[in-house]
Amino acid sequence: MSENRVVRPYGDTTGDGMVQMSFTLPVPHDKRAEGAALQLAAKMGMDPAMLVHATQMGDGFTFFVVYGRVNHLVDLSAVQVVERDFPLLSAKEVNALVKARLRRKLSVVGACIGTDAHTVGIDAILNVKGIAGEKGLEYYRELKVTNLGAQVSVPELVEAARAEKADAVLVSQVVTQRDAHLHNTREMAAAFREAMPAGMRPLLIVGGPRFDELMAGELGVDRIFGRGTTPREVASYLVHALITTKMTTNRKVKAA
Amino acid sequence: MTGKLDLDPALVRRARELARRAGQPVVELARSHTTVSVERAALRLAGVTGADPEGIPWVNRLVDAVVADVGLGHGVAVPVFDALAREQITDVTLLAQKAAAGSVRFTVPSGRAASSARRAARRATAAGIKVIDRRRAERDRMIKRYGDPAQRPWIYLIVATGDIYEDIPQAQAAARAGADVIAVIRSTGQSLLDYVPEGPTREGFAGTYATQENFRLMRAALDSSSKELGRYVRLTNYASGLCMPEMATLAGLERLDMMLNDSMYGILFRDINPIRTFVDQRFSRQVHARAGIIINTGEDNYLTTADAVDEAHTVTVSQLLNEYFAHEAGLADRQLGLGHAFEINPDLPESFRLELAHALLARELFPDAPLKWMPPTKHMTGDVFRGNLLDGFFNLVGAMTGQGILLVGMMTEAVVTPWLSDRDIALQNVRYVLNAAGNLHEDFVPAPGGFIQQRAHRVLGEAVELLERIVDDTLLNAIADGTFGIMKRPADRGKGLDGVARHCDDYYNPATEILEGQA
Numbered sequence: 001m002s003e004n005r006v007v008r009p010y011g012d013t014t015g016d017g018m019v020q021m022s023f024t025l026p027v028p029h030d031k032r033a034e035g036a037a038l039q040l041a042a043k044m045g046m047d048p049a050m051l052v053h054a055t056q057m058g059d060g061f062t063f064f065v066v067y068g069r070v071n072h073l074v075d076l077s078a079v080q081v082v083e084r085d086f087p088l089l090s091a092k093e094v095n096a097l098v099k100a101r102l103r104r105k106l107s108v109v110g111a112c113i114g115t116d117a118h119t120v121g122i123d124a125i126l127n128v129k130g131i132a133g134e135k136g137l138e139y140y141r142e143l144k145v146t147n148l149g150a151q152v153s154v155p156e157l158v159e160a161a162r163a164e165k166a167d168a169v170l171v172s173q174v175v176t177q178r179d180a181h182l183h184n185t186r187e188m189a190a191a192f193r194e195a196m197p198a199g200m201r202p203l204l205i206v207g208g209p210r211f212d213e214l215m216a217g218e219l220g221v222d223r224i225f226g227r228g229t230t231p232r233e234v235a236s237y238l239v240h241a242l243i244t245t246k247m248t249t250n251r252k253v254k255a256a
Numbered sequence: 257m258t259g260k261l262d263l264d265p266a267l268v269r270r271a272r273e274l275a276r277r278a279g280q281p282v283v284e285l286a287r288s289h290t291t292v293s294v295e296r297a298a299l300r301l302a303g304v305t306g307a308d309p310e311g312i313p314w315v316n317r318l319v320d321a322v323v324a325d326v327g328l329g330h331g332v333a334v335p336v337f338d339a340l341a342r343e344q345i346t347d348v349t350l351l352a353q354k355a356a357a358g359s360v361r362f363t364v365p366s367g368r369a370a371s372s373a374r375r376a377a378r379r380a381t382a383a384g385i386k387v388i389d390r391r392r393a394e395r396d397r398m399i400k401r402y403g404d405p406a407q408r409p410w411i412y413l414i415v416a417t418g419d420i421y422e423d424i425p426q427a428q429a430a431a432r433a434g435a436d437v438i439a440v441i442r443s444t445g446q447s448l449l450d451y452v453p454e455g456p457t458r459e460g461f462a463g464t465y466a467t468q469e470n471f472r473l474m475r476a477a478l479d480s481s482s483k484e485l486g487r488y489v490r491l492t493n494y495a496s497g498l499c500m501p502e503m504a505t506l507a508g509l510e511r512l513d514m515m516l517n518d519s520m521y522g523i524l525f526r527d528i529n530p531i532r533t534f535v536d537q538r539f540s541r542q543v544h545a546r547a548g549i550i551i552n553t554g555e556d557n558y559l560t561t562a563d564a565v566d567e568a569h570t571v572t573v574s575q576l577l578n579e580y581f582a583h584e585a586g587l588a589d590r591q592l593g594l595g596h597a598f599e600i601n602p603d604l605p606e607s608f609r610l611e612l613a614h615a616l617l618a619r620e621l622f623p624d625a626p627l628k629w630m631p632p633t634k635h636m637t638g639d640v641f642r643g644n645l646l647d648g649f650f651n652l653v654g655a656m657t658g659q660g661i662l663l664v665g666m667m668t669e670a671v672v673t674p675w676l677s678d679r680d681i682a683l684q685n686v687r688y689v690l691n692a693a694g695n696l697h698e699d700f701v702p703a704p705g706g707f708i709q710q711r712a713h714r715v716l717g718e719a720v721e722l723l724e725r726i727v728d729d730t731l732l733n734a735i736a737d738g739t740f741g742i743m744k745r746p747a748d749r750g751k752g753l754d755g756v757a758r759h760c761d762d763y764y765n766p767a768t769e770i771l772e773g774q775a
Contacts (some may be wrong), residue, residue: 115445
């Protein structure tokens with residue numbers, strides 16, 4: 001299998017290249033509309049394309065479902081992703097490592113910043129309740145969690161991080177209209193850089209369903225977590241970044 | 257619709273009695289305090305309109321000026337109408353402009369000056385309330401002419417582009433496609449603005465600003481849709497956040513038909529001060545009662561943060577509290593769109609039966625309330641195919657348990673703000689279920705002593721236990737301890753506390769006087 005680096009979409013036969021797609025065109029439903037849908041499919045590399053469903057919506061829109069074969073190939077060796085580069089630990093292991101190596105509680109401050117009032121993400125990670133059967137960070141005995149909740153301003157967040165001697169700051173951003181999540185994240189990262197010298201600033205982590213996990217550097221944060229992240233992954237990452245790989249470096253300065 | 261669960265009537269009575277005992281101290285608190293937003297709402301009724309060049313409404317300027325001179329505890333009506341007489345002007349908005357420029361001093365008059373200021377304030381405020389009364393009569397006429405939707409539940413659809421001029425054609429298209437109720441979601445963050453923006457707006461974040469002009473534009477557009485479609489299309493917005501009383505007032509003045517108006521949502525989810533919320537809440541509900549507006553409460557929200565099975569009883573408790581506060585403020589049962597939601601983890605065995613039990617419990621506890629049935633959001637994963645199936649089951653529960661208002665679920669929940677095609681597919685889902693099984697509630701009777709009955713009894717029992725603890729602990733402490741939706745909200749914290757004042761002995765608010773006289 002390992003030499004098979006090039007793949008195609010799979011319908012029901014290896015190599016058939018079949019995909020499904022649905023979209024709307026701003027035209028009433030008639031023969032020409034169906035032709036237009038097939039033209040779009042062809043331009044997207046579907047050949048042959050089968051128009052399996054078309055229905056008019058309101059006055060001037062038609063919804064289409066198209067199945068067809070795409071001629072594009074996927075080169076697996078050229079795919080770039082952030083693979084999990086740290087071991088996944090249990091709550092018990094996290095607590096034990098913090099206790100043995102940090103010898104104090106690890107302080108985490110979380111918030112939704114800007115106008116974002118959707119605390120679902122931050123609550124899923126922080127609240128005891130957690131998500132999908134996994135308990136949130138509040139459940140970890142050796143973590144001290146401060147959840148500031150919704151619509152926290154960046155200066156308030158920096159102040160809280162300072163007051164709580166935060167080792168890590170977790171920010172959740174759900175609203176993405178006009179790229180608000182990116183602007184807010186850059187603003188937050190800049191504020192922490194301005195307020196604290198490099199060795200003293202907490203680990204900056206953002207999460208949300210629409211982030212590109214590869215953008216951490218560009219946004220000025222240490223890590224981005226995307227859709228489907230669990231509290232356990234976040235806790236494991238905290239231990240990895242703050243303890244197992246970093247205990248000998250500048251974080252000790254802060255403890256001193 | 258009653259009697260399918262064989263609920264113990266004595267236990268139901270006990271639950272209501274406990275809700276009354278839990279709520280009463282909070283009502284006392286609300287009766288003895290006022291807020292900047294309550295005072296601004298009263299001044300809007302008395303005729304203050306418009307905003308300064310920075311977009312800050314003249315009511316805010318006026319209330320701020322009065323508070324700076326004499327504080328909030330007397331109410332602003334008497335100082336304002338006293339100043340009006342002294343300045344020998346009749347236009348309250350002009351007075352606000354002068355006050356903002358610093359050329360008017362406010363005092364608390366006594367004797368004859370005080371009683372004539374009271375009389376003038378009452379006269380001006382009564383004129384505003386008369387507009388609300390006319391709007392209500394207008395709605396009644398239009399419903400008579402065009403009719404209500406042919407089916408229950410009413411189909412409730414959300415529009416949210418940020419631009420009122422984009423919202424209008426979308427809302428009209430949604431009405432044509434079958435929506436009976438259009439809700440225009442507000443811009444993220446509006447709930448924490450301590451003023452109501454002015455004029456038509458074209459920029460919003462994940463929603464459109466609620467302004468009086470946006471209300472007027474959308475209502476006018478839906479009036480023409482009602483005429484075209486031969487059924488009255490209702491309009492919904494939000495009486496929540498720091499300007500709740502003003503939102504209710506503007507909704508009454510512009511004939512909105514439903515308003516989201518929960519007794520605790522702002523406290524729990526927006527970290528608004530509990531006392532501010534309860535004071536604002538009572539006034540806004542009095543306005544809604546007068547305006548014939550149906551309120552929608554927000555119990556669905558608890559289940560997005562807490563577990564929908566373990567915490568099902570907190571929904572029941574909140575519904576009972578919302579009902580008590582609503583009745584106390586003069587709302588009738590048919591105005592109570594008490595909320596609940598389909599939020600149980602679909603991977604849980606018997607999740608559908610549990611949903612049926614919870615939905616039927618709400619139906620039987622509140623037989624005369626329209627009940628707002630909210631779609632799954634928490635377990636919508638981005639798998640749109642599974643999401644559409646889940647929405648179908650949600651619609652089926654709505655049909656089987658006779659819900660009054662059904663918020664249409666989107667398979668793209670948590671993915672994008674709904675596309676035209678998402679909405680079309682969602683409405684098709686609703687139409688299929690209502691067409692195929694709309695009257696299934698006639699046949700659906702859970703087995704005596706079976707799973708559904710047992711589950712409903714258990715949730716009611718847990719609700720009564722929780723209410724007992726709340727009564728012992730007081731509602732404000734329960735909120736501070738994180739009893740609802742896990743958030744802990746102490747009464748001396750939260751946003752908007754600085755806009756709250758205890759009534760002085762001479763406190764006067766003509767709007768409250770008129771609304772309570774009527775109630």
